[in-house]
Amino acid sequence: xQKVQQSPESLIVPEGAMTSLNCTFSDSASQYFxxxxxxxxxxxxxxxxxxxxxxxxxxRFTIHxxxxxxxxxxxxxxxxxSDSALYLCAVGTGGYKVVFGSGTRLLVSP
Amino acid sequence: GGIxxxxxxxxxxxxxxxxxxxxxxxxxxxxxxxxxxDSGKGLxxxxxxxxxxxxxxxxxxxxxxxxxxxxxxxxxxxxxxQKNEMAVFLCASSPxxxxxxxxxxxKGTRLTVV
Numbered sequence: 424x425q426k427v428q429q430s431p432e433s434l435i436v437p438e439g440a441m442t443s444l445n446c447t448f449s450d451s452a453s454q455y456f457x458x459x460x461x462x463x464x465x466x467x468x469x470x471x472x473x474x475x476x477x478x479x480x481x482x483r484f485t486i487h488x489x490x491x492x493x494x495x496x497x498x499x500x501x502x503x504x505s506d507s508a509l510y511l512c513a514v515g516t517g518g519y520k521v522v523f524g525s526g527t528r529l530l531v532s533p
Numbered sequence: 534g535g536i537x538x539x540x541x542x543x544x545x546x547x548x549x550x551x552x553x554x555x556x557x558x559x560x561x562x563x564x565x566x567x568x569x570x571d572s573g574k575g576l577x578x579x580x581x582x583x584x585x586x587x588x589x590x591x592x593x594x595x596x597x598x599x600x601x602x603x604x605x606x607x608x609x610x611x612x613x614x615q616k617n618e619m620a621v622f623l624c625a626s627s628p629x630x631x632x633x634x635x636x637x638x639x640k641g642t643r644l645t646v647v
Binding site: 429455466474492509520521524528 | 563574583
């Protein structure tokens with residue numbers, strides 16, 4: 424049974440800082456690794472995803488995957504107050520099943 | 534683009550009651566999911582379905598039933614509502630291109646049991 428865990432549970436960073444969020448998973452056969460963002464009262468929405476080891480950058484966001492360590496991360500450069508939200512990591516196993524982590528609540532203070 | 538519509542938006546039930554939540558998507562996606570979210574926490578997978586009439590249990594399936602009678606719709610039944618239970622149930626769908634690429638979510642049904 425896939426276990427997906429996120430750290431930290433919550434985080435407060437000043438505007439302009441670098442934010443780093445972590446996600447570990449238990450199934451080494453996992454194939455889909457993604458970060459979703461959920462603003463208060465809204466539905467989660469996909470931020471970015473990665474399928475193979477390495478890094479992928481999109482604007483201020485970078486996702487890094489290390490399958491051997493069963494770990495992937497999200498880094499937000501120049502964090503903005505509008506980045507304040509619940510961040511959920513997601514791992515896909517067996518093609519269809521997508522399991523989410525317990526979430527990291529990020530607050531970016533102006 | 535498409536949309537996932539969940540009904541009702543708010544559901545108040547009594548302890549022991551059987552409650553049904555409905556979900557419709559017009560993306561023409563093959564895979565659909567039901568997740569439960571407690572008070573701003575993470576998402577727990579209840580059931581998913583990879584095609585019409587298919588059902589797969591998630592990690593939280595006990596106490597729930599699901600039904601996928603059409604490709605576009607997926608319903609979830611709480612078989613016996615628990616007193617003081619409060620959660621948001623999120624329906625989602627995903628296209629199948631040989632692998633998962635993105636999961637799209639509805640706005641949720643907020644359940645309160647009195």
